[in-house]
Amino acid sequence: MSVESSSSAVQQPPSSSNLPLLGDNQVVATTSSSTSSASSSSSSSSSGGGGNLVGVPLDTQSSGEPPAKKQLLDNGATSSSSSLLSSAAAASGMHEKLAHRISNALCCAVCLDLPKTAMYQCQMGHLMCAACFTHLxxxxxxxxxxxxxxxxxxxxxxxxxxxNLAVEKAASELPSECQFCNKEFPYKSLERHEQHECQERPTKCKYHRIGCQWRGPFHETNEHERNCLHPQKSGYEVMAALEAHDERIKEEKKMFNTLIDLLSYEKIIFNDLQMKPYRTDEYVHKLFYETARFSAFNQQWVVKARINNSQRDPHQSNERTITYQLILKTKTSTPMSIHFFALKGPFSDMKVSTQIYKHEFTETSTESEYYVLPLPDGIGGSGSSECNRMLANKGINFRLLMFLLNK
Incomplete structure (x- = not known):
């Protein structure tokens, strides 16, 4: 009794036969209504002209974004690009300022310029370039x-x-401006650029030997040489320039031939000497250099030198020269015709050009005139820089060649 009641209490899922049945007319009505709504939507879209929605702008429909949002995106892209440009400009400005500050920190304390060769420092760390150091x-x-x-x-x-090698290496990497084209290059390659690569470097015309005085930038050289009038001049018109050129060639050839002739002399001698600094006994003590006595041709000799021809205050002049003379210290009964010149010796780093001098030594004329020691041209077109370098040393080492002409 209890089992039957419990089994009858379990509910069964409804079967399909229990669902309400729809009539045929209801199904047809539903289908026709959906068809009519679809056709009405298609007709409205076709009548809108190319599928555009009524009341919506064309640019919004094509991009799929509303106008306000698209404008915000465009403004964001523009602002981001401008911010990148401004940040790049700011970084470039900071880099230039940093390079300028480093250049000021590494420059010479005397000439306020970056070192081109060596950089020296005192015991307190103050920097001086090699030229200023030797000048001091x-x-x-x-x-x-x-x-x-x-x-x-x-x-x-x-x-x-x-x-200070660290300063020299750091200065060689700093940017420096070319004096001709105003472009910046690493300091270590600036000299090579100015001498061989710069298109604005001053250049002579290839017809300067026949009198053309043109001097202009390198990139205009070819055009000038095509239009130069000097190749079209007659021989008579270019004779003056050719004569001046021939005179220079003759001087060089004369010195070369003289040296060859001197090497054929029977009596030739050379001495490696050192001139040391001394002071005169005058009221204003003047600097001069003198060697110890040395022997040549059975006689005793001395070489003496002075600065700026014994100028009163040679330290106040930037132009400095060294002149020297040969002095015979022993008496001679016969005249001696001596050719002599100074040159770099094995124990010296002196840079000197070859210039041969001659003097007739007699019993009454035992000192030659003061002759210029031909130092190479330095900065500014003079030998002052080489002269300062020699004066900075404790002594001047050189080799003296002497030739005795037998009569």
Whole structure:
């Protein structure tokens, strides 16, 4: 009894026969209504002209974004590009300012320029380029005073000052401006660029030997040479320029032939000498250089040199020259015709050109005239830089060649 009641209490899912049945007319009505709505939507889209929605702009429909959002995107792209440009410009400006500050920190304390060769420092760390360092030592020698650092006044010399290789390497990597084209290059390659690569470097015409005085930028050389009038001039018109050129060639050839003739002399001698600095006994002590006595041709000789022809204050002049003379210290009964010249020796780093001098030594004429020691041209077209370098040393080492002409 209880089992039957519990089984009858379980509910069964409704069968399909229990669902309400729809009539045929209801199904047809539903289908026709859906068909009519679809046709009405298609007709409205076709009547809109190309599928555009009524009341919606064309650009919004093509991009799929509303106008306000698209404008925001465009403004964002423009602002991002401008911010990138401004940040790049700011970075470039910061780089230039940093390079300028580093250049100011590494420049020479005397000439305020970056070093082209070596950089020295005093015991307190103040920097001086090689040219200014030797100039200070030369000034101290000319004044008969101890050279000092221009910043801290500490004593400087070749034994107390030291080279700063880190500054030299850092300065060689800094950008520097070309003096011709105003473009920036690493300092270490600037000299090569200005001499061989720059299109604005001054250049002579290839017809300068026949009188063309044109001098202009390298990139205009070909055009000028095509239009140069000097190749079309007659021989009479270019004779003056050719004669001046021939005179220079004759001087060089004359010196070469003289040297060859001197090498054929029977009596030739050379001595490696050192000139040391001394002071005169006058009220104003003047600097001069002199060697120890040396023997040549059975006689005793001395070489003496002076600065700027014994100028009163040679340290006040930037132009400096060295002149020297040959002095016979022993008496001679017969005249001696001596050719002599100075050149670089094995124990010296002196840079000197060849210039042969001659003097007739007699019993009454035992000193030659003062002749210029031909130093090579330095900065500014003179040998002052080489002269300062020699004066900065404790002594001047050189080799003296002497030729005796037998009569």
């Amino acid at each position: 030592l030369a000034d101290g020698r000319l004044r008969d005073q101890i050279a000092t650092c221009p910043n801290c006044r500490v004593e400087i010399s070749k034994s107390t000052a030291s080279r």
